[in-house]
Amino acid sequence: MASVENISGNLQTGDQPVVKADPKWAIMGGVVSIVAWLALVPLVFLIYQSFRTPGTARKPAIWTLGNYFEAYSSPDTLLLFANSVQFAAGTAILALVVGTALAWMTERTNTPLKPLFYALSIIPLIIPGILFVVSWIFLASPKIGLINLALQNLLGTDKVYVDIYSMAGMIWVDGLHYAPIAFLLMTAAFRAMDPSLEESAMMSGASMWGIFRRITLKLAFPAVAASFLILFVRSIESFEVPALLGLPVGIQVFTSAIYDAIHSYPSNIGLAAAYAITLLVITMGGIYFQSRITSQGGKYSTVTGKGFRPRTIDLGRWKYLTAGIFLVYALMVVILPFLVLLWSSLQKFYSVPSMEALRNVSLAAYVTIINYPSVGTAVWNSFILSIGSATTVMVLTAVVCWIVLRTKIRGRFLLDQLASIPLVLPGLVMGLAIMVCYLTIGGGIYGTIWILFIAYVTRFLPYGMRYNTTSMVQLHKELEESAAMSGASWFTSFWRIVLPLLKPGLLAGWIYIVIVSVRELSSSILLYSPGTEVVSIVIWEMWQNGQYVELSAFGVMLIATLFVFVMTAQWIGKRFGVKET
Amino acid sequence: MLTVKGLNTEYPSQKGPPVKAAQDVTFEVPAGKFFTLLGPSGCGKTTTLRSIAGLERPVGGEIVVNGRTVYSSEKKIFIPPNQRNFGMVFQSYAIWPHMTVFANAAFPLEVRKTKMTAQEIREKVMRVLSAVALEQYADREATKLSGGQQQRLALARALVMEPELLLLDEPLSNLDAKLRDRMRFELKRIQRELGLTTIYVTHDQGEALALSHEIAVMNEGRIVQVGTPREIYEHPRTKFVADFIGTTNFIDGTVLGMDTATGRWNVRTPAGDMLVHAVQTLAPNMAVTVSIRPEDVEVFEEAAPAGSGLNTTSGMVDQKVFLGDFVDFQIKIGEFTLLSRAHPSMRTPIGDKIHVRMNPEKCVAIPDISSARNAA
Numbered sequence: 038m039a040s041v042e043n044i045s046g047n048l049q050t051g052d053q054p055v056v057k058a059d060p061k062w063a064i065m066g067g068v069v070s071i072v073a074w075l076a077l078v079p080l081v082f083l084i085y086q087s088f089r090t091p092g093t094a095r096k097p098a099i100w101t102l103g104n105y106f107e108a109y110s111s112p113d114t115l116l117l118f119a120n121s122v123q124f125a126a127g128t129a130i131l132a133l134v135v136g137t138a139l140a141w142m143t144e145r146t147n148t149p150l151k152p153l154f155y156a157l158s159i160i161p162l163i164i165p166g167i168l169f170v171v172s173w174i175f176l177a178s179p180k181i182g183l184i185n186l187a188l189q190n191l192l193g194t195d196k197v198y199v200d201i202y203s204m205a206g207m208i209w210v211d212g213l214h215y216a217p218i219a220f221l222l223m224t225a226a227f228r229a230m231d232p233s234l235e236e237s238a239m240m241s242g243a244s245m246w247g248i249f250r251r252i253t254l255k256l257a258f259p260a261v262a263a264s265f266l267i268l269f270v271r272s273i274e275s276f277e278v279p280a281l282l283g284l285p286v287g288i289q290v291f292t293s294a295i296y297d298a299i300h301s302y303p304s305n306i307g308l309a310a311a312y313a314i315t316l317l318v319i320t321m322g323g324i325y326f327q328s329r330i331t332s333q334g335g336k337y338s339t340v341t342g343k344g345f346r347p348r349t350i351d352l353g354r355w356k357y358l359t360a361g362i363f364l365v366y367a368l369m370v371v372i373l374p375f376l377v378l379l380w381s382s383l384q385k386f387y388s389v390p391s392m393e394a395l396r397n398v399s400l401a402a403y404v405t406i407i408n409y410p411s412v413g414t415a416v417w418n419s420f421i422l423s424i425g426s427a428t429t430v431m432v433l434t435a436v437v438c439w440i441v442l443r444t445k446i447r448g449r450f451l452l453d454q455l456a457s458i459p460l461v462l463p464g465l466v467m468g469l470a471i472m473v474c475y476l477t478i479g480g481g482i483y484g485t486i487w488i489l490f491i492a493y494v495t496r497f498l499p500y501g502m503r504y505n506t507t508s509m510v511q512l513h514k515e516l517e518e519s520a521a522m523s524g525a526s527w528f529t530s531f532w533r534i535v536l537p538l539l540k541p542g543l544l545a546g547w548i549y550i551v552i553v554s555v556r557e558l559s560s561s562i563l564l565y566s567p568g569t570e571v572v573s574i575v576i577w578e579m580w581q582n583g584q585y586v587e588l589s590a591f592g593v594m595l596i597a598t599l600f601v602f603v604m605t606a607q608w609i610g611k612r613f614g615v616k617e618t
Numbered sequence: 619m620l621t622v623k624g625l626n627t628e629y630p631s632q633k634g635p636p637v638k639a640a641q642d643v644t645f646e647v648p649a650g651k652f653f654t655l656l657g658p659s660g661c662g663k664t665t666t667l668r669s670i671a672g673l674e675r676p677v678g679g680e681i682v683v684n685g686r687t688v689y690s691s692e693k694k695i696f697i698p699p700n701q702r703n704f705g706m707v708f709q710s711y712a713i714w715p716h717m718t719v720f721a722n723a724a725f726p727l728e729v730r731k732t733k734m735t736a737q738e739i740r741e742k743v744m745r746v747l748s749a750v751a752l753e754q755y756a757d758r759e760a761t762k763l764s765g766g767q768q769q770r771l772a773l774a775r776a777l778v779m780e781p782e783l784l785l786l787d788e789p790l791s792n793l794d795a796k797l798r799d800r801m802r803f804e805l806k807r808i809q810r811e812l813g814l815t816t817i818y819v820t821h822d823q824g825e826a827l828a829l830s831h832e833i834a835v836m837n838e839g840r841i842v843q844v845g846t847p848r849e850i851y852e853h854p855r856t857k858f859v860a861d862f863i864g865t866t867n868f869i870d871g872t873v874l875g876m877d878t879a880t881g882r883w884n885v886r887t888p889a890g891d892m893l894v895h896a897v898q899t900l901a902p903n904m905a906v907t908v909s910i911r912p913e914d915v916e917v918f919e920e921a922a923p924a925g926s927g928l929n930t931t932s933g934m935v936d937q938k939v940f941l942g943d944f945v946d947f948q949i950k951i952g953e954f955t956l957l958s959r960a961h962p963s964m965r966t967p968i969g970d971k972i973h974v975r976m977n978p979e980k981c982v983a984i985p986d987i988s989s990a991r992n993a994a
Contacts, residue, residue, distance in 0.1 A: 445630070513710050513712065515708040515709070515710045515712035516712045516714060518671075518673050518699075518706075518708065518712065519706065519708055519712035519714075519772075519775070520700075520714075520725070520729075521672075521673065521698070521699040521700045522671060522673075522699055522700070522702075522704060522705065522706040522776070522785075523700075523725050523726035523729060523775065523779065524700045524701070524703065524726055524729050524730045524731075524779065525700055525725070525726075525729040526700055526729070529729050533725075533729075534714060537716045538714070538715070538716060540716075
């Protein structure tokens, strides 16, 4: 705890030569106030708004319980709740089953194609949610879906085989979309598990299935439960799938109900806030139980801290089956969605693949996109916003983490909690809260790009915290203490020792936040105004306008750009990053 | 040079009152001396060192270096570590992995208030690097150094700032045994050449004995004995010190009285009556523990040549362990088992009779705490 001691107590000067005001106090105070403002103020306004009537020119807003009454008196609310839970639980289970199976196959078996699969597993993370949903509409809608058309051609019927516009369709698309996250969570869990526990089961004569069921899964239980809750919260927050697949056929969940309440005429922000509060309570519960499970994982403490290279299980002939599962998964999550977008981007009007359509292939849509009026602005806005918010978040949370981990200041754990609050706020709720907040206090921020910047920084604070915490706990405190002993001030040691050593973690977090900022839709959709569109908004608008071909062309370009960005950033990171020590 | 007076430190604990670490730690180190804080883990030695460094803030006491008060609870003085100008070598070395060897050593000169030219810095750094035999590695990445080299670099970084005080926190504990022996000599040479007042923290009694001018043995937050290595080893004041420094035999006994002929005390023990040396004043009927080092228990196959005033007895070889440069015998004398460390040429088989001789000078009587209080 280097400079901790001199932080923990206020420095009394006494008869000592006057101590100059240390700039570290200004920096730390500033950072704490910014985080507190970002995390708390919009939330307060959201709660406030949920108790207010809509104010009009003739009638000023007054206090009311009417929003909650309206939200809960209607029998539709019960249906809304049931739909939301069904959708979120279904999605979480699908994602978890797929993710766990894949993680087990890559971590614990000798399935072929593993390295390829690893490379593939990051690609879904860079496909924006809205593009993924659109591509699955192209694949499985009852009217234009390729799967239906192909089966109809093949079997000579006009029966609808798959209908994406249904609860099952919603779960399918969102489940596949979140499977990569489940895969990453479960991979980490499997890696942290000492394989000798499984090996001793094998020596006791257990079968492979017996080991998986009775040892591996049992040991992984805290990780499975925690992952389920994370996925549940993520899917109850998701906006793209319910909006594009649920709303057209009247399946409403909380997020789409909030969107509807704001976009109906006259817009009912109070009702939206009441729904938002309910959603918030659900996500808070989920995150609370998740952190409980994670912190109680002690009795399952499978991490021994020594490095182990797990021996993989030889699957024999079954390995071709697991390799096949890999391929099917890759097909569903990456290859088919991308190909269908590519196909439709090369058409003049959206049409089904056929020899005739093949003759009409053209790059017209790409030309249209390049000359499309709002695309240039949107790309520029997204670029500025993602770089700006990623940089801001990483620097801000580096200081916050330092305070939490390295000082003995009273209440530093509260700061950690504070910076994690945005985790429980669904994007749409966050957008609503920020909208209400800056509309009420004014200041001219609403309607500018700054409101989007504030939303992104707030939303992604927890990610910055996670990346910085992970790398900072690995940083031996003596590295900073020796800087202090060498005579370095706090600022010098933070700038010259701490930040450079955190560089790999900072870079990884930065890349991640850039990507999620570019994908961001659910907050932006409530906060953008003409001139401050971002790329995901342009895609949304094109979808609403039925410009499927242009949308596809833009989507293909976006995915390609993000892919190149990730590859370059990783290459730069490897090339110029700090060597592992 | 360094005066530590009534130092007390505390840690906040999860529940209940704060945990006391160092308690009433008081000592003084003259200029140019090598002073060691020795004790088991958790005895408060590292906390004491870190309080001197300023990395930890004590709750009470006073620390004065060269007439400059760096900490005083009474006068409410606390000088932050970066203004104390003490060099410190950490247990983990804390070599910054993102810098070269040169940059690591140059850091203290770069960050100090009085600016130096690049040329001056270069000269100073190279001088100190050559003192630790690292000058040819100056441009190498610090992480590419071996453990011993990293340790020397950490020392160089502490020395380059020409510190008033050199603080060493178990600097040798991460090295392998051979390298540790070499670094021990190296450290002593550099300390002597530069005449630096050095505070050294270790739990390794061998290191402490080899390096120090003076040792303070600590236990449970308190200093239990301060003295030269020889005093501490040969005349431990408490059972704890005797036990912690090296291996020893403890024989419980009762004081019979002063032996007027030799001036030694006569003690009745399960291994027979013996003459012992005592630092503290003893009294008849006092319960004492006699400590005798295994290497001071001489063994003979034939009856030992009886010298005047030497303790002699005999027993049976119960167990023996050959350790290369010596052989350990466990000797049964009646019900009592005595450990003796002998020359490897001693080959008495297990079960045979063996003769024992102990110099009273080496048999140290330590009064049991309870009976010592009664006597006082």
